[in-house]
Amino acid sequence: MKISDILAIAGKPGLYKVIASSNKNLVVESMVDGKRSSVPGSVRVSNLSDITMYTFKEDVPLRDILNNLHKKAKGHEAPAHNSSSSQEIKDFVDSAVSDLDHDRIYNSDLKKLVQWYNILLTKDAFPLEDDAEIAEEKTEKPAKEKSDE
Template sequence: MNLKALVSVTGKPGLFKLIGQNKGGFILETLDDQKKKSVVNLATNKMATLEDITIYGYEEELKLVDILKRVKDKGTAPDPKSDGKTLREFFREVAPGHDEERVYSSDIKKIIGWYGIIKKLPLFDEEPEPTDADEPSENTK
């Protein structure tokens, strides 16, 4: 799952694809209709890539990417507008060990909504590009 260029912006609904940068900030394209482009200034907005987002857990933080993979493997997800009890039961299955006191229903709704947006994208099925740390060094035999 290659979600490196996908970002969430605080205060803006939905997800965005990072397509460039200029003097005013980052240029983003909405994923839901892929038509709107906007510039986000990091002095006034916070932006996070989906690969960097984690969810509170009892033992350790859970990576959003891993949770999204489990949702995909499950095959179906509830409607993000479902009641809190339904969403929480589903989230217990795909994110076992999440901290139920610190992960709110609104967080679960957002994650399930994001899944609904990205499941249609080819990026969801791509493998992430290897980084230098993933490649064996020349000295390793």
């Protein structure tokens, strides 16, 4: 699934998929319950491809962190964001991304990350890809087919 099609909307729980857009609003579909809604342009909307997390070396794109969590969990669910302890969630995330800067990342950020991971897992969204990877795959496929002939 393309990570650039997935949004987080301020004040609304969960993740949303872009259905249509115009100058003044977006039409989105909740990835949790499938309900569609209109989001005005005045609401703060974050594209998951634009989000990074702090590490001691450099900021890591959220796509890489989510894909690492998926590999580490071997396709299984992460600890539940609303019933697991903060330490359990922190240990789970640290097992996939070892050098997170916990002085700048709050427990609420980690809970949201785990919630998003579980939502994407239920939608079979892994592996997450960005637009550059998808464009690269499209250009490689015709070249491989021609070389086989």
